[in-house]
Amino acid sequence: MLSPKAFREAYSETELDEELPDSPIGSLRDIQYLYGKLYTLATTGGGEYAPYLTPDAAGDIIDTDDSLIAVRIDVSGDEPTLADDMIGPVQVTRYTETLVQNVGHCKYPAARGIDHSVTHQAGRNSDPEKLARYAKERLTKWATDDVVTNAATEHPDGWIIEDLAALGTDEATLEDIEDAVVTRLGGESTTALLTVQIKTEPNGDYRWPGQIDAFREAMRQRKLSKLVTKNKADDSSGDATDIVTGRSARTVGTSEDPQNYFLGKQLEKFPGLDIEEAWRSHPISEDAAVTVMNAETFVEACTYRTFGTKVYSLPYFFGRPTPEKAYELYKLLYQAATDEGKDTPIEDAYERQREADIDETDLRFYVSAVMPHQMSRYDVFGETLNGRLQYPRELAFTHNRLVDVASAFNSIDDWTPPMPTTDSWGLLASDNNRLNSVSTGWYFYQTFAERDDADADADDPRIEALVSVLSGDTIAVETLLEEYVQRIIDEQTDDSEHEGFPSFLVASQFAQLCSLADGKLELVTTNDSAKEPITREPTYEEHTMPDFEEIAITDGGNPADAKLESFIENTPALSSTGDSEGTVANQRRGAFLLGALVGDIGSYQEYSEDRSTTLVDQYPVKSITQSRIKKVAQETIAKTLTYTRQEKKQQNGYPGTKADHIVDRLRETILDPEPDNWQIDTDDLRFYYALGVTYGMNDHPWDNGAQDDEATTPEEEH
Template identity: 75%
Template sequence: MLSPEAFRESYPEDELAEELPDSPIGSLRDLQYLYGKLYTLATTGGGEYAPYLTPDAAGDLVDTDDSLIVVRVDVSGEEPQLADDDIGPVQVRRYTKDLIQQVGHCKYPAARGIDHSVTHQAGRNSDPEKLARYAKERLTKWATDDVVTETADEHPDGWIIDRLAEIGDNETALETIEETLTRKLGGESATSLLTVQIKTESDGDYQWPGDIDVFREAMRQRKLSKLVTKNKAKDSSGDATDLVTGRPARTVGTSEDPQNYFLGKQLEKFPGLDIENAWRSHPISEDAAITVMNAETFVEACTYRTFGAKVYYLPYVFGRLTPETVYQLYGLLYRVVEDGGDTTPIEQAHIDQREQDLADQRFRFYVSAVMPHQMSRYDVFGETLNGRLHYPKELAFTHNRFVETVSVFNTSTEWTAPLPTNEKWGLLSGSDEQLHAVATGWYFYQTFAERDDDAADADDPRIEALVSVLSGDAISVDVLLGEYVDRIIDDQTDEDDHEGFPAFLVASQFAQLCALADADDLDLLKTTDSSKEPITYEPSYERHTMDNHFAADGGHPAEPKLESFINDTPALSPDHDDDPESVSSERRGAFLLGALVGDIGSYQEYSENRSTTLVDQYPVKSITRSRIKKVTQETVAKTLTYTRKEKKQSGIYPGTKAEHIVERLRETILDPDPDDWEIDTDDLRFYYALGVTYGMNDHPDWNQTDSDADDPAETEEEH
């Protein structure tokens, strides 16, 4: 395949412009056609027959020993005969790059049968006996194939193929081929292409199949014949307007497709399919169909697997195609192919954009995911041509900015930030790999309920979320909360890997939720439930908003910290309450209960040395509307017990333990009756879990305290 520099040199702007489609990319077929056209130009060049060749099929044979076996036939005389010159009837040589065009190989990807071209690819390490059989079949099988003989009958040079078939009837000649080939191979096995050379003039040279028009036309017709007989069709073809070029043509209905679309068994693409009339439902011309098939190398390079599905992320030029933009597109596709799958096409597009200073709006991306349903059947979902690199890139950037800078995860005070961070957790570390995580779906794998990828189905919410982000569509808040809660419950109840409450998981989920809401006004969150609408709003956290919350009279920092977090979190803020009994108020109550459970649970663990705490006693799965009031009463009672105990021991405890939480709880849960609440269970449980995480992290920042003790003047100056 030509390098981008060689491609530009081989196809100057005026020449490339003649090869490009006239109209902008408007469908997947248009995109596949462009890919196929670029691949053909980069591998086999231009011309009528170039799209029919398959140079990559035997690409690994180039420059290897004994990789090309040539049967040499002289048809210049009255009777065809094997070559009797110094080279002899059979030549064994290396298959080199300069011979790719000349041997004219066209692979037929079937377990049985011969390749479309007279040139045939043998299996790996075939023994001499098998190679001899393949060599003879160039004369006995390919030359006598029905499609080949029909082509020969209609072509002025068809007599060449007829002569080839004649010598195939000569048993002496066939024995000579086998004996000569076996001798030249020395009894060793080989991996080879097998072809012929033909001498048509007595004083002429031996010619390769790629130099003889009737061989190329026979190859073309053999390949085309397969486009109308797939899935047991007899002849699915007819005259119609080609959906790619817009021109009248003979169209085919059962052609192959790089993405397995529009096949007979794919019922969502062909509802009520009559296989013989498939060309009416999806008319694509013969040459366009072949060009589309040639898109496979680029399509597969821009494809990756995750969650048991294949995700397609195919770049294309937005708007009118110009040689310059196509050069850039080819460069991107070439680098993705050469990368060999080490990076996703999303990351490669980002690298190209950054290194070559490409405008983000220049490219769009076809996005879809394909889930195998059963043998030869596929579910296609999330399909769009409106994907943009901006969507996953902006989400990755927003997530990292959120974790690294805002007060929820950062503070310069003597008190911890509301939520914990951990460098070993990708979603809490501001990782450089965040774009990779978003692109591959790892971003959602870390926070959604775990599933067996081998048993995944098309309703997998991880795939839906991934495709939504890649295409700029919104994810349902209900789906997120449901997945989050299921994962929290699974992690909290996993007896084989039980390490206590999954605080880092909850913090990661909340960071993700906020990043989706805040990603450069992309509107990546949606809900049909007005009560959940505040969750979709971007939070108003700023960098280190806790810094100025110390009371002038030396008050406790935990109270303004809680006040600030609630007010700046739209899902919890009273500013979004329609009335005192709104769902936001109920959500706030669940969060406050969790905060108290987390706070007192931590106290029990570290001060009371208890192995089972309130956090274990009231796991997330136990929290429901019918139980929340009872849990609150018991938690407050336990809080008062520890308050009296500490006051008795020290005699100086100024008030109720965790008073800043308890007083707000009285307003939200103890006085109103939760039996009348309207909040959904997943909503209730997630914000309860968020509260537990907050409460467990609500304590002095010991690292900050130690630092301040070393240089109190510096701290005072900073604040």
Template identity: 75%
Template structure:
């Protein structure tokens, strides 16, 4: 395959422009056609037959010794005969990249049968007997094939194929081929391409299949014949307007493509399919269909697997593509195919393309495919409007939130509202966040765990990944359900110690990042969860402003920190539009904060093995129980307050008073029996509160380094 520099040298702008589509990209087929065209230009060059060749099929044979076996036929006289010159009837040599166009190999990907071209690829390490059979079949099987014979009858050079057939009918000739081949190989097995050279005139020498139009046309017809007979169709073809070029042509209906769409078994793409009439539903011209099939190399290079699904993230240029843009796109596709760096197409494009090209011209086709069995797939999340903006900006916003805002960073002697940890990817703001987003690991860390080997097309992790890649919104209801399931599972897992506070902090950071105004990646089905979709305003709190607030407040950081966090979190703040729902959510959060605060006190000061955090796990919190849990928690808080006061004078007020007073206002005075907040919403913000409360303290100077949570 040509390097980007070689591609530029071989195809000047005016010549390259002639090879490009006349219309902008408007469908997946258009992208596949463009990819196939670029692959053909980069491997087999231009010309009528170039798209039909399959150079990758035998690329592993290049420069590997006895990898090309040539049956040499002399048709320069009245009677056909085998060659009698210095090379003899069989010439065994090495196959090289320079011979791609000469041997003109067209692979037929089937367990049995012969390749479309007269050139045939042997099985792995075939013995001399089997190779001799393949060599003889160039005359006895390929030349006599019905499609090849029909092509010969309609071609001026048809006599060349007739000469092969005549030779193949002579047993003595076949014996000579076998003996010569075994002698040339010396009894050794090998993997090789087997082909034919023909001499038509003594003065011109022996010519390769790629130099004889009848061989190329016969190869073309054999390949085309397979495009109209898939799934037991007799002839799924007809005259129609080609959906790729827009020109009238003979079209085929069941041709293959790199993603296996629009085949006979894809009933969701072909409702009520009549295989014979498939060309009416999905007409694609013969040559265009073959070019689309050649897109496979680049399509696969821009594909990756995650959650048991195959994600397609195919770059293309918005609008009508120019020669200059084509070179940029080819550079990206070439790197995807040749570089083994475990990067997704998202990361590679972000690193290779300049900002203007990325934002103004580069687009992506995005889809995820869930395979169930051979040729049966579920396709979902399909869009042509994927942009690098969405995953790249999400990674940037997430990192900014964790690194730079007051929600995760303290500007006082007190802790930040939520914890961070160097060993938790979503709590570090590291430079691998784009990889996390683009591979789906971003959601793997926060959603309920599943067996990827038994994943299904309804997997919400895949839906969320495709949404982020394509810029579609994710349902808040889905996020909360997944978050709570993961929290509950970890709290009930006997192998995991303690409350999953880092998990909850990671989930909340993700929720806030998705809600940022630049991305607007959250949606909801009703007004109840609308505040959750709004962007928080934590970045307003700089060190200077918080210092001023603490001074005004009498210098008590916990109270100011709590008030600031609540008011800068839209889902918790006093909401004039529907204050009752935010009051309920805020009540659940404050209850969790008190449980977390007192639970930590019990664990570290009272050295209790079972704390309020264990006594009131997330799965136990419901609207019907929350008032009782609040009463018990406040009661326990007052008990510890009295104990502290008995130990000595100077203990001011109530323990965790900044939480207790707000909690009385939101839960004990209004009656939670009438709350409308659903259970997932209630439980998540309770869990967030527990995380907040456990992280609400003033670190001492001799505190040990925080240990990694067992997860």
């Protein structure tokens, strides 16, 4: 394959422009056709027959010893004969880059059968006897194939192929071929291509099949014949307008596809399919179909696996392909196809965009996820042509900025921030590989409910979320809350491998939710007005929480009061702005405050009372329901008052009520009005309760003996 520099040198802008499509990119087929065209130009060059060659099929044996075996035949006389010159009837040589066009190999990917071209690829390390059989079959099997003989009949030089078939009927000739192959190989096994060399003029040279038009046309016809007979069709073809070129042509209906789309067994693409009439539903011309098939190398290079699916992220430039855009696209595809690293196409495009100053508004991605099943069935979902680099890139930057500078995740002076942070959790610290995390789906793997990838299906919300981010589509906030809560509950179960409340997980989920709701992206949506505030971007400032040293503390006041007030007011889902008693936002705030009190008192029990079982354990997330929340609040406040009295005795007078900054607000939201008539969904209630627990466990001055937030939350590192 040509390097990008060699590609540009090989094809001037004028030459390349003649090869490019005339119309703008408007479909997956257009992208595949463009990929196939660039791949063909970079491997086998231009020309009518170049798209039919398959240079990659035998690419691993290029420049290896004994990798090309040719039966040499002289058809220049009255009767075809084997060569009797100094080289003899069989030549064993090296298959080199310069011979790719001349040898003209066209692979037929079937377990049994002959390749489309007269050149045939043998299995790895075949013994001499097997290679001799393949060599003879160039005359006895390929030259007598029905499609080949029909092509020979219609071609002016088809007599050459007919002479091969005639020579193959002579047993003595076949024995000579076998003896020559075995002798030349010296008993050694090898991996090779088997082909022929033909002399057509008395004083002419022996030519390779790629230099003889009759062989190339027979190869072409044989490959085309497979495009109309797949899935037991007799002849799925007809005259129609090609969906790629827009020109009238003979179109085929059962051609192969790099992504396994539009197959006979893929009924969602062909509802009510009549296999013989498939060309009417999806008409693609013969030559365009072959070019599309050649896109496979580049398509696969822009593919990666995650959550049991294959994710396709195919870059292209918006509008009609121009030579300059084609050069840049080829660089991206070449890098993806030759890079041995683990970068995704998104990361490669990002680096290339920075280096080459590519206009980001022109760079697009076709994005889809494909779920393979048995019996060659595939589910395609999340498909879009409008994927853009800005979505995963901006999400990665937004998340890093949030945990780096937002007051919700950064402390002021000697007080902890609202949310705990640690370098041990990727979503709670700035990460240079965040773009990789987003584009591979690891970003959601860390926060969504865990599943066995072997049992993944098209409804997997992790896949849905990944494709949405790559394509700029929105994610339902209901999906996020359901996944978050289930993951929290799973990690709090008795048989969980994790110990303690998963506060780092909850903080990670909250950071992700805030990032997705960023105003530039707006990746979170809902049809429920009650949940609409959750989809809004928080207004946390950069390290601008109040200066607690300047706050007057009187009548039991606590520096944490201003911190809590600021966090609530800057979190739209909890804010009282425009709110009134009884609304879902008020109920959500009540769940959060209850969790904050449970977390605060639970931490006190663990570190001051040395209790192994605390309120956090007593009231796990899965136990919180609308019907129970009032009872939990009453018991937690009662426990708070008990510890307040103890503190007063121990300290000879305790200023106010313990955690009064939480208790006072909690009374206003949970105890009055009654929760029995609340309308908040259970997942909504539980997630913000869990967020409150995380807040409460992290609500303390740094010098209170629990300065290490990893120690205050005995949660397994992620």
